[in-house]
Amino acid sequence: MDKKLKIYIGLLVFIIFGIIYIESVKPKEINWFPSYAAKHKIPYGTYVLHKEMSSLFPKKEVKEVYQNPYTFLKDSTNTGTYFFVDNALNFGKDEFNELLNFVDRGNDVFIATNGVHIDTLQIETRSLSTSAFEEKAYQKLSNPIFDGTEYHFDRDFPKLYFHKVDTLNTTILGELVMRNQNDSIISKKPNFIRVTHGKGNFYLHTFPQAFTNYNMLLNTNYEYVANVLSYLESPNKKERRTSNGNIILWDTYYKTGKSRITSPIHYILSSKSLKWAYYIALIAVLFFVIFKGKRNQRFIPVITPLKNQTLAFTRTIANMYYEKSDHKNIAEHKINYFLEYVRTKYRLSTLKIDEQFYQNLASRSGKTEEKVKALFKKIEKIQSKSNITEEELIALNNVIEGFKA
Template structure:
């Protein structure tokens, strides 16, 4: 190993160490992605809510549902409160019909989302907005027991309220109110309702971020969550929806799993850098100029011509004739695929059909060959006649 290679290896190790140190010491940015997944401890996960749900609803059993509601509710014996929390939930028509049947039997559905397909219930939502630059918003409950409590949230959030409700079957339970910088109320709208359907109820809240980790732990806003959940029947089992979530609680790809683990991530990066160094050094070491080698010329034809001219100049017509006959027989065996052991009428007929010649021409050629083979000497004219006859015969096959 020469000095130059050692320097490169030392440089490689130094770079890897510096990268690992930089990654280990940097502050990991907080992810504000609204996942709503019960396993996520990020600000907008629902780890705290899922963990504390038994304390909010002390008499209820809690079951995680990982299947779509349409599939899960095929079992008509299921009962309880189906609990949905996510940024946006869009049920299919058939799926929502299953939820309607579920509620109609005397069960409940708690749905906290910014938007959903709820036209079937005669509900229409909109966004609350004002012209105030430094506006603040608070949420509160309309029950007299909670009416004196307002809950604020310090991060920008959707301010969805119910623009239209079915007043016959719907009860307003909570609202959102916009205030100016002097704490003067500007606008307000209902954001939490109870909708009666059959023997059960829909509880619909348009502020799902209130149920996330950050907002439950911030400024004791867990009291708001507890107040909202107090409307649910504590005797009914809670069916926690783990299917409709913006985030994913499972690894979706091997690479995603590797990059989300610090140790595996750096092992992966080191392996990639090592491969690049290997390709660079290996290629530099072994790659050489490839000399151009001129291929050998095929001298078979020139050799044949030389031998034939030697025979011809020495007037050895008989040897040339025999060679011509031998080459012709080889041609019959190799090109026409016909053995030349027995030369009879059947052979002439078979060869004629294969070579596109007449049976008479075939017999004529082989009679000429037999005649030449019986002679002790062959003249120039006889050799030319034999060659002409054979070449004419062969040309018809082409």
């Protein structure tokens, strides 16, 4: 590993640990997601309400319902108060018919959501708007027993009210009160009602945010929630027609942020510690792949090049002639190779060796004409003999090689 690569790796590790440190020390961002899930402690979860239900209803059992109402209410033995709190609720026709049958048998249904249109109950909601420059919204209950106390919730929320109700079967239990900068009431609309159906009741509320963690822990707003839910307690003969059993059926199916885990990755990324452990593991695997891949590359086979047998063949032939002392034959081959050399390099014909040939070869080779003549006289002398000595062969070779140099 070279020095440059080590520097890059060191910078990468430094950056990774720097990011981890910054993420660990920076303030955690508040999650304002409207979850309404009982297991969520974020501002708009319902952890506090779910935990306090046993205190608000000491004589009732709180049972979580994970099925949709259509499936759950097919069992007619299920009784109690069906409790719905969510940002938006959209019941199907068959599903709401099961809720109607459930209430008709003497049970109650509590629904807190941002606006609801139920033609069967002849109710309709609208959004309240005013011309006030600085308006404030307050929640209050209509029953004089609550002394007309108004509760303010500081965060902005949809200001919905019941525009249309069935006056014969509907009782207004609470109101949305709008005040201007002078604290004067500029509008007052119903936002909490009870609709009688058969032997039971529907309780409808247009401000589900009141039941979330943030608003229940804000000032004394928990009193407002307790007062609203007090209508679900054992019935008063003047206000309620029948008992609704001793069970609160807490809906967990209709929740914007369901608390159930939909995938392992979702569970890991939802926890800060597990999320960073997951990221570090991925980075470690990446490093492992990079360095392991560099250290264990695929073996490259060594291919032995083919041997040049020309030199070995030449040596073999030369040794054969040399051992037989056939110096003349070797000289003839040497002369023939030299003539081929002249023909190839100097582009001269060797069929006729005369004065003109000597002059042309001398001019093209850069040798003197006398040296050229001496070389070919030596060749002619060798060719005229039938046998030559070893010394003559060596002398011929020296002259030829000297000419080529």
